[in-house]
Amino acid sequence: MSTKADSGRSYHLQCTGVAKETAEAHSAPKDITLFGSCFCPFVQRVWVAFEYLGIDYKVYEVDPYKKPADLLEVSPKGLVPGLRLENYNPPRAVNESTVILEFLEDVAASKTKQSLLPPITEPYARALIRLQADHVDRTLIPAFYRYVQAQDEEKQIQGARDFVEAINGLIKLFQRAEKESESNFGLWREGGTLSLADVMAGPWLFRSTNVLVHYRGFAVPEGPQFRTYLDRLLNYPAFKRTCSTEDLYIDSYERYAHNRPNTSQVANAINAGTALP
Numbered sequence: 001m002s003t004k005a006d007s008g009r010s011y012h013l014q015c016t017g018v019a020k021e022t023a024e025a026h027s028a029p030k031d032i033t034l035f036g037s038c039f040c041p042f043v044q045r046v047w048v049a050f051e052y053l054g055i056d057y058k059v060y061e062v063d064p065y066k067k068p069a070d071l072l073e074v075s076p077k078g079l080v081p082g083l084r085l086e087n088y089n090p091p092r093a094v095n096e097s098t099v100i101l102e103f104l105e106d107v108a109a110s111k112t113k114q115s116l117l118p119p120i121t122e123p124y125a126r127a128l129i130r131l132q133a134d135h136v137d138r139t140l141i142p143a144f145y146r147y148v149q150a151q152d153e154e155k156q157i158q159g160a161r162d163f164v165e166a167i168n169g170l171i172k173l174f175q176r177a178e179k180e181s182e183s184n185f186g187l188w189r190e191g192g193t194l195s196l197a198d199v200m201a202g203p204w205l206f207r208s209t210n211v212l213v214h215y216r217g218f219a220v221p222e223g224p225q226f227r228t229y230l231d232r233l234l235n236y237p238a239f240k241r242t243c244s245t246e247d248l249y250i251d252s253y254e255r256y257a258h259n260r261p262n263t264s265q266v267a268n269a270i271n272a273g274t275a276l277p
């Protein structure tokens with residue numbers, strides 16, 4: 001049961017730590033501008049992909065709750081992340097983190113040849129990673145928010161159970177891929193490279209080690225294989241370069257942990273039991 005009082009802390013507006021250095025190194029104009037917010041896990045997954053795939057970008061930090069006009073131009077619901085494609089006149093845009101990830105894969109295919117998925121000649125290996133990614137979006141992420149927003153003890157206990165079950169579901173899919181494909185994609189496998197599923201899950205697994213531990217006393221699953229995986233993922237250079245210091249996440253998620261009214265469109269959807277925006 002959370003015993004931390006609501007101290008009224010607000011979300012941060014600027015990256016800290018290593019993420020700040022990365023943002024500063026990407027402050028010059030480029031063909032792609034990434035509209036982002038330092039606390040946002042949907043932004044982080046896209047940011048990790050930029051870093052890993054080696055695609056040039058400029059970071060532009062915005063407050064998505066203030067809905068500035070330039071954000072609404074690239075993302076109709078005013079959600080981050082959004083991309084502004086500066087090499088069109090007038091500029092064009094792509095939003096939705098999963099669509100942006102596919103877009104970046106396509107850009108990388110012709111430009112940098114880096115990829116988060118096995119080659120197109122290995123459709124089954126690709127499908128196995130996409131199954132993991134699908135589980136992350138439809139099960140792991142909603143379970144994370146239900147857990148962090150749960151206020152009474154019973155709901156928090158249930159929230160922890162469901163979140164652990166979602167992690168176990170992901171582990172099963174990793175094990176299946178290990179058995180059924182030779183592909184080297186995915187950090188679950190020793191010597192594996194970053195996969196689409198790792199990028200999709202990483203930001204919430206990371207927040208489970210700081211936000212959920214702090215506000216819910218979450219016990220990160222002990223299994224040695226899972227711990228090794230988590231360690232690899234959170235220390236993977238492209239991932240680490242997008243991480244701010246822990247205080248930023250603790251402060252920014254206080255409003256979720258106390259389920260303050262109108263915290264965000266995601267929080268509202270969780271409270272209403274509807275699909276995430």
Ligand SMILES: N[C@@H](CCC(=O)N[C@@H](CS)C(=O)NCC(=O)O)C(=O)O
Pocket residue numbers: 037039040041042043064065078079080081095096097098263264265266276277
């Ligand atoms: N489905 C969107 C979700 C993005 C999202 O919810 N972003 C949050 C920040 S973490 C946001 O912009 N919230 C603003 C709001 O709730 O109005 C995606 O995958 O890109």
